Amino acid sequence: MERSKQKQMNQNENETEAPINGHFDGRAKVPGWSAGGAAGTPSTVPSSSVMESWREERTRSLEDNEMSLPSIAAAYTTILRGLGEDPQRQGLLKTPWRAATAMQFFTKGYQEKIIDVLNDAIFDEDHDEMVIVKDIDMFSMCEHHLVPIFGRVHIGYLPNKRVLGLSKLARIVEIYSRRLQVQERLTKQIAVAITEALQPAGVGVVIEATHMCMVMRGVQKMNSKTVTSTMLGVFREDPKTRDEFLSLIRS
Amino acid sequence: MEYQKAAELNGLCNGKIVTEYLCRNGFSELTVDTKKVAVQHKHETSRKEAEDESRLPALEAAYSTILRGLGENTDRQGLLKTPLRAAKAMQFLTKGYHETIYDILNDAIFDEDHEELVIVKDIDMFSLCEHHLVPFFGKVHIGYLPSKKVVGLSKLARIVEIYSRRLQVQERLTKQIAMAISEALQPVGVAVVIEAAHMCMVMRGVQKMNSRTVTSAMLGAFREDPKAREEFLALTKSAQ
Numbered sequence: 001m002e003r004s005k006q007k008q009m010n011q012n013e014n015e016t017e018a019p020i021n022g023h024f025d026g027r028a029k030v031p032g033w034s035a036g037g038a039a040g041t042p043s044t045v046p047s048s049s050v051m052e053s054w055r056e057e058r059t060r061s062l063e064d065n066e067m068s069l070p071s072i073a074a075a076y077t078t079i080l081r082g083l084g085e086d087p088q089r090q091g092l093l094k095t096p097w098r099a100a101t102a103m104q105f106f107t108k109g110y111q112e113k114i115i116d117v118l119n120d121a122i123f124d125e126d127h128d129e130m131v132i133v134k135d136i137d138m139f140s141m142c143e144h145h146l147v148p149i150f151g152r153v154h155i156g157y158l159p160n161k162r163v164l165g166l167s168k169l170a171r172i173v174e175i176y177s178r179r180l181q182v183q184e185r186l187t188k189q190i191a192v193a194i195t196e197a198l199q200p201a202g203v204g205v206v207i208e209a210t211h212m213c214m215v216m217r218g219v220q221k222m223n224s225k226t227v228t229s230t231m232l233g234v235f236r237e238d239p240k241t242r243d244e245f246l247s248l249i250r251s
Numbered sequence: 252m253e254y255q256k257a258a259e260l261n262g263l264c265n266g267k268i269v270t271e272y273l274c275r276n277g278f279s280e281l282t283v284d285t286k287k288v289a290v291q292h293k294h295e296t297s298r299k300e301a302e303d304e305s306r307l308p309a310l311e312a313a314y315s316t317i318l319r320g321l322g323e324n325t326d327r328q329g330l331l332k333t334p335l336r337a338a339k340a341m342q343f344l345t346k347g348y349h350e351t352i353y354d355i356l357n358d359a360i361f362d363e364d365h366e367e368l369v370i371v372k373d374i375d376m377f378s379l380c381e382h383h384l385v386p387f388f389g390k391v392h393i394g395y396l397p398s399k400k401v402v403g404l405s406k407l408a409r410i411v412e413i414y415s416r417r418l419q420v421q422e423r424l425t426k427q428i429a430m431a432i433s434e435a436l437q438p439v440g441v442a443v444v445i446e447a448a449h450m451c452m453v454m455r456g457v458q459k460m461n462s463r464t465v466t467s468a469m470l471g472a473f474r475e476d477p478k479a480r481e482e483f484l485a486l487t488k489s490a491q
């Protein structure tokens with residue numbers, strides 16, 4: 001039922017819209033939720049297959065990594081030369097390879113699928129009180145400047161008879177943050193993934209991060225932090241629930 | 252040895268030979284030898300700003316290759332101008348190659364009858380690890396014992412900027428800052444302490460979030476006299 005509804009919604013949407021960042025930038029479709037009605041259906045092939053965002057296609061494999069390493073390393077050598085450095089000096093000899101491997105690590109979220117991470121760790125538990133995992137360290141890359149973003153993620157959800165293994169919340173954060181990201185989208189992707197995996201009564205995600213692109217360059221404000229949040233379901237509708245969540249993550 | 256030709260290692264390599272640093276083991280000679288100072292600084296080559304512009308297309312192309320190699324779609328809206336932005340960002344983060352000590356220090360050295368410790372601490376520093384091209388950042392504390400010549404305080408921070416906005420290794424950065432001040436002022440002693448977090452250790456690899464790397468360079472009186480060193484370290488140890 002859910003899927004046919006999603007199919008209908010998907011056909012109404014603009015089919016030429018390409019998936020962003022491996023995830024179709026839509027909202028979660030959970031029966032019974034009013035706000036944010038459009039289906040979130042990413043796929044690397046926009047018009048054909050309709051898949052829930054958390055079952056998305058893997059966009060990169062380990063073999064892909066190995067194959068593209070030489071070209072990325074060559075690009076880094078060009079960059080070193082373009083900056084006026086000498087790629088042959090001792091400290092820089094293997095830097096292109098190290099930098100390329102590092103960059104692949106920083107974008108390893110493209111190699112993983114939510115479904116792999118979550119499939120086993122959803123349990124039926126008669127619990128309907130808020131569950132919060134807070135202070136999850138998060139490291140991402142700004143997609144505009146290719147410079148790190150780091151901060152903390154706080155996740156809370158109200159289970160609806162199904163709970164998730166706690167480390168899986170952190171793993172969801174890892175998958176989506178180890179990509180070229182925009183903080184707003186990251187927050188939403190995490191919330192939508194949890195929603196679609198568990199169908200909880202509500203999900204709240206708050207991210208507080210420092211953007212090196214603002215600290216190291218540009219406007220150079222050392223102490224600035226960017227805070228984004230996504231509240232879905234009961235967290236969006238009921239202010240008391242939201243308050244409880246926000247005060248618990250603050251303590 | 253790693254530290255021997257510090258300037259050459261990390262200055263520009265445009266075919267010009269950088270005069271060799273005084274790479275002897277004892278540094279007291281540095282404070283005495285005045286003639287080599289000006290020569291040293293003049294030979295540091297600088298990357299001209301016009302050169303930056305002309306190199307931008309090559310850097311952009313390289314970044315496009317990287318994005319594609321990572322499996323991203325370079326035509327999506329968020330990434331359309333990313334190669335250009337990333338290239339400019341990288342040039343900014345390595346703008347230390349533009350500047351020479353000679354330019355910024357020439358005017359701000361004053362004769363002042365002051366022989367007590369002068370400290371500028373908590374100077375925010377941002378640099379790039381030359382091994383992984385990933386940032387490391389932290390604070391620099393500089394202290395020196397003037398010998399009749401003091402330097403404008405912001406110039407100490409500018410020296411930090413010049414040397415940190417390059418592809419660096421923290422040990423070398425500390426030493427370069429200390430040597431630059433030594434050679435410009437010929438003070439009785441210079442002390443530089445850097446405490447930094449390395450994203451290459453925090454974001455990847457061993458992934459230790461709270462680790463900090465501390466390096467120091469003590470020259471002249473700070474190396475020989477333990478009390479001077481103690482005073483410096485005590486004064487820079489704020490509530491951390």
